[in-house]
Amino acid sequence: MTAADWPDRLFATLKRADIRQVGYVPDAGHSRLIERCRADAQIRDVVLTTEEEGVALAAGAWLGGERAALLMQSSGLGNCVNMLSLARSCRFPLLMIITMRGEWEEFNPWQVPMGSIVEPVLKLCEAQVYRAQTPDEVEGAAERAVQHVFGDERIGAVILSQQLIGRKVWTK
């Protein structure tokens, strides 16, 4: 295992948790995890047009007895806010894995307004936040989130810091 293996360890956590549906809007920070999910025959990968679709997808999955996860970038959380009422009103388990933008060495200032309010928005929406600042913290954060989300039928968000994801290269 190396530090760069954190997406594989995150994937292993999702497998141990018996996640069967993974909704996502394509995201560079999640690219490896998305690739692993797409290659797994036991996981249905569902590419979404907007992240709020994934909140509803996860609710439907749980009604049908399956566990889902929702992958997104920090900007996507803003697209979910009203739909999170579904999870809150019905206590649907909702596992969100969020890659951060706008908090560290961010070239694009338009990422800052949403990135800077991710954690307060999650807390207002009664989500538990599990932040991983370094590669070593990813697996533990994900394990704790899984336990909270599916053990107690609640919303939990694993936050993957921008430092962990690394700088986006803007000039090619």
Added chain:
Amino acid sequence: MSETRLERRSAMATLLAGRGDDLLVVPGLGSTTWDAMAAGHNDRNFYLWGAMGGAAMIGLGLALAQPNKRVAVITGDGEMLMGMGALATIGIQRPPNLAVIVFDNGVYGETGMQPSHTQGGVDLLGVARACGIRPYLDVRDEAALADLAACLKNLRETLFARVQIAADDPPRVLPERDGVVLKQRFRAAIGTNP
């Protein structure tokens, strides 16, 4: 025009008549939830009191998780318009056991009958078709409604239907409002509670 359209309560009753335990229904918030309740409560209905724009995606997650049951999302034009991207998402998943049925009356009934985009010419059937959903049914009369009910009983591929209904506002018939109760009742009915 509206005098020739189908009446929503009888349309819902026709679709759900003799439904069978393997039919799971997700009605959209507002009128279609009242219609489903008026047709007779069933624990296999997951009524929505919110989550506008989410009905079709709830249906998708459910259909993928329960491949041996049929799932009917029955929602209104306004609810579908808010989550129109879901038709693109469903168009590439296409679970064979999912039907998305839109009761289209061209107005937002819950908020005072303001005109919706479909009244202005937006064609949800065309959207579903362009998203690759087959078959797509345009239901304008009792014969076509009977065909849709038959298709729903024998669902083989993702189906989209637009049911042209009259813009009337029948008395509300309200189901349980507690979301946790609705969820647990539904899961108990289909055996997915731990």
